[in-house]
Amino acid sequence: MTGWGVLKSLWVTFKHLVVTYIEDLRYGKRRYFTPEGVEARRSSDVRGIFTVQYPEEKLPVPEAFRYLPFLVYEEGPNGEKQMRCTSCGICAKVCPPQCIWIVRRNDPQTGRPIPAPAAFYIDVDICMNCGFCAEFCPFDAIKMDHDYEIASYNRLSEHIYDLEKLAKPVSYYASIRPTDYALEEAARAQKGDAKKAGSTAG
């Protein structure tokens, strides 16, 4: 019968419309502007409306999420920043758009290079968020961030991140990527044990 197909299509859209209100009634106030509501709207059995009311609501990002690199530092006993970076340059070499610039630090007396960066720049306009720098860093010194709200007014002055802007404490890293952090710490502890065992045996 002509028209039956159109009616069936309209029935599908009608169901979509109605189910949104049914879900609203079912969840009540918990549906919007609560973490629970956001989580429900992204689960695999979500029904009704999908929309998340950004910026009032935000989707939590998964641990693996990557957005712009930062440099990890350890906090010393007196609060000083001990950069993990040794300025080995692997991140600068692997970077596909070549947005990392590193100046190696030299010992003022001997002129020999010492394992710390004198300067470290990332042009965030060029960075393509591929995550290679974090993936291939042998010292776990550069990691990908979770903060994606970085809009600013001035491209020329704000979009080249220097050492100060890039440095973030290891506690921050542990908070955004707990699983990765735990794995790395375990590996490091194991390595340390092996070294100790090796030195006592030797």
Add this chain to the structure above:
Amino acid sequence: MSEAVPKIAQIPDLVNLFPNKVQLDTRPGYQGYIVGREHLLDVVRQLRDEYGYDYLSSVTGVDYLPEGKMEVVYHLYKTLGGPALVLKVQTPREEPRVPSLVPLFRGAEFQEREAWDLLGIRFEGHPDLRRILMWEGFAGFPLRKDWREPYFEEEAKPFKSRWPEGFVFRAEDRNPFGDNVQYPPGFDPETWTSPDDEAVYRALKRIGEDDDFHTDTLVVNLGPQHPSTHGVFRMVVSLSEETILDLKPIMGYLHRNHEKIGERNTFLQNMPFTDRLDYLCSMSNNFGYALAVEKLMGIKPPERAEYIRVMMAELTRFLNHIFAIGFLLNDLGAYFTPALYAIEERELILDVFEAVSGSRMMCNYFRFGGVARDVSADILAKVRRLVYDRLPRKVDEMDEFLTHNEIVRERCEGVGVLTAEQAIANSASGPVLRASGVPYDVRRAEPYSIYDRLEFDVAVRYHGDIYDRYLIRLDEMRQSLRILQQVLRDIPDGPIMTGKPQYQVRVPPGEAYGRVEGPKGELGFYVVSNGKPNPWRYHVRAPSFINLTSLADMAIGHKVADVVAILGSIDIVLGEVDR
């Protein structure tokens, strides 16, 4: 013995078949045959007509600067399935000329134009040898090895200025805009008008002189800015009343010379760049490129990685097809209701990609010999819920929603027909080819990864119209779910990477063509290595680019309003068309 086997089932030995015309390519790491330039048409015609090599998949050029040669590489396949027959034609670099294959395969048209545009190889006998991706006022041929781009820094990455004395600079400060743009001699940007536009307009078919009604032909530009064209894409059509007499697609507005960037990059650095080709299907793009380089390196990923790869590729196919259907309906005028239903499901799949790879669209997930991160049990459970429960329901809902809708059928049935012969000759691939009745799927024709042990049917439809191109996407989504269920059932534990992850891979000299059945069609990567850290040649066989060859065949004779729907049914992404 060989008499008993019909010629079409043989893999011919070209050296004996064409003595003095064809030589074996004996360079280490290379395969196939080198054909004498003047014999190319004869050899290919015989291969096509007698041996069943009826599908010209890829045509591309390579600039061998040190040897002073240019080479054109052809990958021929049988639509019956089987491995490639690789032919090469060499020509001196000073005046590169090769006979055009367009008289035999219309599918060579765009690819030869591309090789002319980027490498300056002249294809003799090509009916319409114009620039295709670069603009007409462009000077030089950018893929030649001695051509340098604006903001040129060094021949190959990594650049030496980045470490250890890497004081930051902006490329435009060192080399201000205007100082780096090359124009042809005598060029004035103020007064210049494109000669090619005139040529296009004049080349269009018009109403004949003997028309007694004395009507005029109307030439209309659809695009470049046009909401229905999925991006910046232009179609020039000539109309008789509302009926299309002729159509020419014009592309390249989003061109960024992906291949030149790829040749400056190291092998690994190309991986995130492939994401940006067909930005809806970054996982499939990664897959094709990883296969090509793994072929060169001679490594294979471990079992678990293979399963993860197939899982990601099929999820990508699902999201691409549901998205394509949604946007086809947009093009038909059902504004955004079906598209948003599609986007909802895509959203859930993108959540999986984000949790696995760290990014929703630019996944950058595959590595040579494996994948970047393991898939946790949580994510597998989520995929399982999607694949067993939600997505099958949603395909059925889409089916119920659209398939029998009279408006959809009225607009789609019998419109934009592409016959099987045309589809093969035009090198169409993917759903476009299979909707025309050619059951050709790379996953079956030349299985890669673990597809040889998975159970699925090659979807095929026979009318070749928009409606069948819509239906085949539904079929393929169901088959993808079937594959995903097997993958989830069988996925083993184990490592996800062969060997240690390396940022600088050693790739032995040679050439390789890796191809996958991407959601849009056959996605191929032709990579030439000379043993250095950067590829010597990196070429992408972009399915949506080559599928556009069929656009004119589909559209001629239909109303101008149908063009938009026909284009929607091909399913293109301009990031891949223009590269």
